[in-house]
Amino acid sequence: MADKLLTIEHLKKSYGDNLILKDFNLTVNRGEVVVIIGPSGCGKSTLLRCINGLEEIQGGEIKLYGEKIDRNKKNIAEIRQKIGMVFQSYELFPHKTVLQNIILAPIKVQKRSKSDVIKEAEYLLEKVGLSDKRDVYPRQLSGGQKQRVAIVRALCMHPEIMLFDEVTAALDPEMVREVLDTILELAKQGRTMIVVTHEMSFARAVSDRVLFLDKGEIIEEDIPERIFDNPKTERARRFFNTFEYDAVKNHTDTLNRKV
Amino acid sequence: MLRRLERSDRLNWSVIEKYLPLYEKATVLTLKIGWLGVLFSVAIGLAVSLIVHYRIPVLRQTAKIYIEIFRNTPLLIQLFFIYFGLPKIGVSFSPEFCGVLGLGLLGGSYMAETFRSGIEAVDKIQYETALSLGMSKAQVMFHIVLPQAITYSTPAFVANIIFLLKETSVFSAISLMDLMFTAKDLIGLYYKTAECLVMLVVFYLLILLPVSVIGSVVERRLSYASFGD
Numbered sequence: 012m013a014d015k016l017l018t019i020e021h022l023k024k025s026y027g028d029n030l031i032l033k034d035f036n037l038t039v040n041r042g043e044v045v046v047i048i049g050p051s052g053c054g055k056s057t058l059l060r061c062i063n064g065l066e067e068i069q070g071g072e073i074k075l076y077g078e079k080i081d082r083n084k085k086n087i088a089e090i091r092q093k094i095g096m097v098f099q100s101y102e103l104f105p106h107k108t109v110l111q112n113i114i115l116a117p118i119k120v121q122k123r124s125k126s127d128v129i130k131e132a133e134y135l136l137e138k139v140g141l142s143d144k145r146d147v148y149p150r151q152l153s154g155g156q157k158q159r160v161a162i163v164r165a166l167c168m169h170p171e172i173m174l175f176d177e178v179t180a181a182l183d184p185e186m187v188r189e190v191l192d193t194i195l196e197l198a199k200q201g202r203t204m205i206v207v208t209h210e211m212s213f214a215r216a217v218s219d220r221v222l223f224l225d226k227g228e229i230i231e232e233d234i235p236e237r238i239f240d241n242p243k244t245e246r247a248r249r250f251f252n253t254f255e256y257d258a259v260k261n262h263t264d265t266l267n268r269k270v
Numbered sequence: 271m272l273r274r275l276e277r278s279d280r281l282n283w284s285v286i287e288k289y290l291p292l293y294e295k296a297t298v299l300t301l302k303i304g305w306l307g308v309l310f311s312v313a314i315g316l317a318v319s320l321i322v323h324y325r326i327p328v329l330r331q332t333a334k335i336y337i338e339i340f341r342n343t344p345l346l347i348q349l350f351f352i353y354f355g356l357p358k359i360g361v362s363f364s365p366e367f368c369g370v371l372g373l374g375l376l377g378g379s380y381m382a383e384t385f386r387s388g389i390e391a392v393d394k395i396q397y398e399t400a401l402s403l404g405m406s407k408a409q410v411m412f413h414i415v416l417p418q419a420i421t422y423s424t425p426a427f428v429a430n431i432i433f434l435l436k437e438t439s440v441f442s443a444i445s446l447m448d449l450m451f452t453a454k455d456l457i458g459l460y461y462k463t464a465e466c467l468v469m470l471v472v473f474y475l476l477i478l479l480p481v482s483v484i485g486s487v488v489e490r491r492l493s494y495a496s497f498g499d
Contacts, residue, residue: 065398092404102399106417115413116403168403 014041016076016172016203017062023070024054024061024227031057032227035071039172042201046214046235049224050250055207056099058224059174062205063096075171092120095165095173099180101157103149103164109136110145113164121168128167135163139193155186159193172203179210191217211251215239223247285465289456296452297473303366303446304435304477307373311434314374315381322382323389333382340379346440348372353444365446369438377434384430388423389415421492428485432478439474449473 015038022035031054039045047055060066062073064082073080080090103112113132117123136142139159149157158178165173175194179187191213198204198217208214214221215235223231223238223246231238231247242248318333340348349372356362363371392415400410420427442451453470457463 060398063402065401088401088404088406091402094402096399096402098395098399100395102393102395104396104400104414104418106421116400116405119409119413120404120406164403 015039016041016043017205018074019062019071020074021071022058022061022068022073024057024066024068030227032061035227035229037222037229039203039205041203044198044202044204044206044217044219045222046206046208046218046220047222047224048208048211048214048250049222049230053224054227055224056176059096059176059205059207062174063091063094088120092116092168093171095168095170097158097161097165097173097175097178099177101149101154101161101181103152103157103160105149108146108148109141109152109160112149112160113167116164117167132163132167135166136160138196139163140189153186154182155189158182158186158190162190162193162197166197172205173197175204175206175208177207177209179208211239223250225250281465281468282462285460285462286469289462289465289469292452292456293449293469293473296447296449297477299446300435300438300441300448301477303369303373303441303448304438306370307377307438308431308434310370310374311377311381311430314378315385318378318382319385319389322386337379337382340376341383344440345372345376345437346443348376349440349444365441365444368444369441369446373434373437376437377430380430380433381427384423384426385419387426388419388421391422392418424485424489424492428481428489431485432481435478435481436474
């Protein structure tokens with residue numbers, strides 16, 4: 012029996028008249044990696060923001076281990092501690108060093124002992140190859156390094172689930188790899204994650220399940236092998252086609268043969 | 271005739287020496303009221319900017335009206351209202367208190383806008399990131415937003431302080447014996463216009479140059495601490 016960690020039922024989210032998510036349903040089990048792909052404006056990022064209680068929702072329910080996520084409820088800060096979120100633009104705190112960025116919340120929010128948190132931060136920094144950056148300010152880091160620090164910062168809170176919102180979209184191509192490797196490593200450790208990405212080969216490598224989203228609805232949902240190699244819907248097929256037309260040559264060829 | 275004119279053009283140092291103690295006394299008064307006014311304005315400014323930022327109903331509208339009234343009227347007229355107007359409704363304060371009050375209210379409206387713009391300059395996603403780490407709203411404000419906001423508003427903040435200290439020159443109108451009052455008084459009594467005015471400029475510079483210099487040092491330090499360069 013799968014261990015349901017996150018359940019989303021009939022989620023509705025709109026900005027004014029603009030309906031972003033309509034009747035969205037999703038269950039994420041413990042240890043599962045769900046990748047969400049889709050054209051820009053399809054509601055991927057909004058979905059992650061809703062899960063973290065950063066957005067007011069217009070209907071439905073989001074639950075983490077059966078506990079309702081409601082941004083207006085008192086316990087929202089407590090729930091957010093269990094949800095690690097990494098943003099596209101890293102969002103390190105510019106006035107704090109790398110180490111201070113990482114240890115701030117564990118110490119101030121979770122009231123853990125400073126020496127323990129520093130030890131853990133140092134261990135995690137070493138794992139992502141940034142031990143020597145411990146005391147520098149974010150400005151002095153490359154985009155890829157900033158993003159790895161942001162991941163470590165989220166990890167240090169011991170979250171139940173990690174949300175990655177297009178974390179490589181703002182990076183130079185040569186830095187994308189170092190960040191993706193970090194996330195892949197987390198997946199191997201059995202962490203529960205929802206990953207929004209445009210990196211198709213990465214999505215294939217990291218995911219247990221892929222959701223193809225368009226206009227706020229799940230168009231297709233499958234294991235990566237099937238959804239990438241043999242999408243059932245025309246919409247998904249067209250989307251993958253534009254994405255991979257030269258990256259995965261034979262993939263495109265198969266599609267062409269079918270069309 | 272020509273020679274005499276030349277001589278009278280030169281500054282008479284003995285006069286300057288004689289007036290020095292009076293100017294020193296006036297400087298102390300100017301500094302005291304000026305800095306108390308600045309402190310008062312910082313307190314008002316912080317409170318008002320937080321009221322505006324958190325959109326506290328009623329108080330917020332009141333704050334807006336306050337800012338517009340005090341930013342758009344001259345200090346001199348505000349002082350007249352406080353010093354000559356308030357006694358008519360039975361409230362009277364000493365000239366010193368009126369000076370601090372006037373400067374504080376004027377400065378408060380400027381400081382409020384400065385702090386507000388500093389707070390607004392902090393990207394919204396910085397709040398969200400901090401919230402996503404489980405911080406409370408107060409923790410976000412204290413650890414993430416304010417430190418960055420202070421850095422953003424330092425240049426304007428220092429400019430406000432200099433502006434306010436200079437505004438003390440209208441205090442003479444409510445019979446406060448500040449630098450301006452002393453200079454005008456001495457000119458009226460002894461006609462040593464050049465000496466009195468040069469001394470006035472020098473003393474204002476003595477008050478303000480350190481603020482300017484310290485301000486830019488602080489600005490550089492803060493920007494290093496905040497952004498690492």
